[in-house]
Amino acid sequence: MTRNLxxxxxxxxxxxxxxxxxxxxxxxxxxxxxxxxxxxxxxxPTQKPNRRWERIGPPHKKGKSK
Structure with missing residues (x-):
């Protein structure tokens, strides 16, 4: 499986x-x-040069306060 970075x-x-x-x-x-x-x-930006971002899941939904 190819990782999307x-x-x-x-x-x-x-x-x-x-x-x-x-x-x-x-x-x-x-x-x-x-x-x-x-x-x-x-x-x-990342914390150090040459680092990447990897998707780990769907976006977390912010809950509505009542």
Whole structure:
């Protein structure tokens, strides 16, 4: 299975939860997590150069308070 890794500054292909990974998709310590929604701006910068963003699931919905 091919992993879809995105570079910082690229436009997201699909909305979802993304986690920061190493250059080849490996785990990193204290990774950033971001939620990307349809129409959002490009991926934010990573904590270190050469890291990528990997989609880990659908976007989390924010609950409405009553």
């Amino acid at each position: 995105s570079k910082p500054g690229e436009k997201p292909q699909k909305s979802g939860e993304y986690i920061e990974v190493g250059p080849q998709g490996g785990q990193v310590s204290n990774p950033r997590r971001v939620t990307i929604e349809q129409g959002d701006s490009p991926f934010p």
